[in-house]
Amino acid sequence: MITFVYVSHNKDDAFECDIKTSCGFDDCEFLHFSEKNFSQAYNKALKKAKHNIIVFLRDDIEIHSKNWGVKVVNYFECYDYSILGIVGSITIPLSGLVWENEESLVGRIWYESYDSKNENAFSGIFSGKIIQVAAVDDSLFIVNRDRIKKNFDTNYNGDSFYEIDFCLENIKNGGKIGVIFDLKIVKLTFNEKDNCWINNRKHFINNNKELPIHITPTIILDKGKIKIENQPKVTLIIANKNKPVELASSLESIYEKSNYNNLEIIIIDLGSDANNLQDIKDFIFKHENTRLFEINNEHIPEIYNEIVKDNITNDTELLLFCDPEIILLNDAISRMVNVYLSDKDKCGTIGIRMHNKNNMVRHFGLHLFSTHVEDDFELGIGFHGFKSAYKYQNKIIKDIAGSSRDFMMISKKLYEEVGGFNKQYNYSLDDFELNLKTILHKRRNYLSGNSVAYYLGDDIPKFLPFDFEILINFINEHIDIIKNYFC
Numbered sequence: 001m002i003t004f005v006y007v008s009h010n011k012d013d014a015f016e017c018d019i020k021t022s023c024g025f026d027d028c029e030f031l032h033f034s035e036k037n038f039s040q041a042y043n044k045a046l047k048k049a050k051h052n053i054i055v056f057l058r059d060d061i062e063i064h065s066k067n068w069g070v071k072v073v074n075y076f077e078c079y080d081y082s083i084l085g086i087v088g089s090i091t092i093p094l095s096g097l098v099w100e101n102e103e104s105l106v107g108r109i110w111y112e113s114y115d116s117k118n119e120n121a122f123s124g125i126f127s128g129k130i131i132q133v134a135a136v137d138d139s140l141f142i143v144n145r146d147r148i149k150k151n152f153d154t155n156y157n158g159d160s161f162y163e164i165d166f167c168l169e170n171i172k173n174g175g176k177i178g179v180i181f182d183l184k185i186v187k188l189t190f191n192e193k194d195n196c197w198i199n200n201r202k203h204f205i206n207n208n209k210e211l212p213i214h215i216t217p218t219i220i221l222d223k224g225k226i227k228i229e230n231q232p233k234v235t236l237i238i239a240n241k242n243k244p245v246e247l248a249s250s251l252e253s254i255y256e257k258s259n260y261n262n263l264e265i266i267i268i269d270l271g272s273d274a275n276n277l278q279d280i281k282d283f284i285f286k287h288e289n290t291r292l293f294e295i296n297n298e299h300i301p302e303i304y305n306e307i308v309k310d311n312i313t314n315d316t317e318l319l320l321f322c323d324p325e326i327i328l329l330n331d332a333i334s335r336m337v338n339v340y341l342s343d344k345d346k347c348g349t350i351g352i353r354m355h356n357k358n359n360m361v362r363h364f365g366l367h368l369f370s371t372h373v374e375d376d377f378e379l380g381i382g383f384h385g386f387k388s389a390y391k392y393q394n395k396i397i398k399d400i401a402g403s404s405r406d407f408m409m410i411s412k413k414l415y416e417e418v419g420g421f422n423k424q425y426n427y428s429l430d431d432f433e434l435n436l437k438t439i440l441h442k443r444r445n446y447l448s449g450n451s452v453a454y455y456l457g458d459d460i461p462k463f464l465p466f467d468f469e470i471l472i473n474f475i476n477e478h479i480d481i482i483k484n485y486f487c
Helices: 013-023 038-048 069-078 162-172 195-207 244-257 274-284 300-311 332-342 412-417 430-440 465-477 479-485
Strands: 002-007 028-033 053-057 061-063 083-085 087-089 105-111 119-121 131-133 140-144 177-179 185-187 233-240 263-269 290-294 316-322 326-328 347-355 361-363 366-373 376-383 396-400 407-411 444-455
Touching (some): 002 013, 002 038, 002 069, 013 028, 013 061, 038 162, 053 069, 069 083, 083 162, 087 131, 105 131, 162 177, 233 244, 233 332, 244 263, 244 274, 244 326, 263 300, 274 290, 316 332, 316 412, 332 347, 332 407, 332 444, 361 376, 366 430, 366 479, 376 465, 407 412, 407 430, 430 444, 430 479, 465 479
Parallel strands (some): 002 028, 002 053, 083 177, 105 185, 233 316, 263 290
Antiparallel strands (some): 053 140, 061 185, 087 105, 105 119, 131 177, 316 407, 326 444, 347 361, 347 407, 366 376
């Protein structure tokens, strides 16, 4: 069923036995080559192999998965891929340095030993799926010989850049390349950047003037309907100023994607022009569950607190804060409510997964980390997975630091207990503190990774120095607890 191909000084019977055992097939062929030019050896294997499914692997790897051969064969039978790997990149840059930009990488691999500390997870683990990429790593990759459009370029000496060129040439001629998640591979050594590597890189760049190549990531999400019998009332709050088109698009996605009946929407207009304000009124006229309040103030923490205190009825159980540039891609609200109902007494905040317009990740939970500087520590903040292709999981994650108020749910009771958003913040980071305050109230914060939206705003979050100082002071006051949420 499968032919295995490797290059080494000597034939290694123990290595072959381990590979065959892990694969799970009795009908395995092994082709060993001792020449130093990998491209020449692999081209010989393409001609000589008795099976169409050919696995090219380095002799310095270990496979820690069982019976993976059946899955690989099945992938080729069910999908039109020509090359599959265990680590890949959606981008081949102008420099040719494919593996230096982690945001573009997909898959996982262990280095030196099969210990958790040595696992390099460049993306989420999407079992049973294939993620399309532009190139795969040569530690282990698999081809369907019948679908290969181009063979290996023998002008590459040694063991570098030949696999990237092979992938690129096959893409240019209609081939399709993907990463799978069914093999756990340990790479025992690292490849050297010697003179051969330098010359191969020059050859690669000179021969590929069409670079860079980029594969737009696919957003993985669930679109199935969520049924909730006893629906707690959710009040969704959007603050907006002079963004009538963005607001209308956001509301339209909420009306269209949400299968949640017990939903009230409050729009807070912060002083839009008369024409823009009228456009909003016209748009929401037919929606009985949507109310509009006009407040001539742009200080979001203060506005949210006042609205919750003065304008939300007692029957509201859950608050949902929403940015006007959020576009829902599925029924995120029902999924978030499901998370809340599964842990009602201990649930803190609930956030979602956000993507930018280019499908790259914007937000997969708040990121807190510390960097050692001389005799002290420096706080770092951001979003998990920011600007990555697939650094997220399509499932519910609990006990996280928190989520952005761009789309964040919290019970009204808890919001009032923690004092709402801190009005000391001028521009941002009030949501960071709110999330941490729920933790101090012994609640666990959730990320509903299967609740998905686009964020159409600026790519780079803005954290102002004054606000950052307030957050640092708050964290220092409660460092014994909050330090457990540093990554």
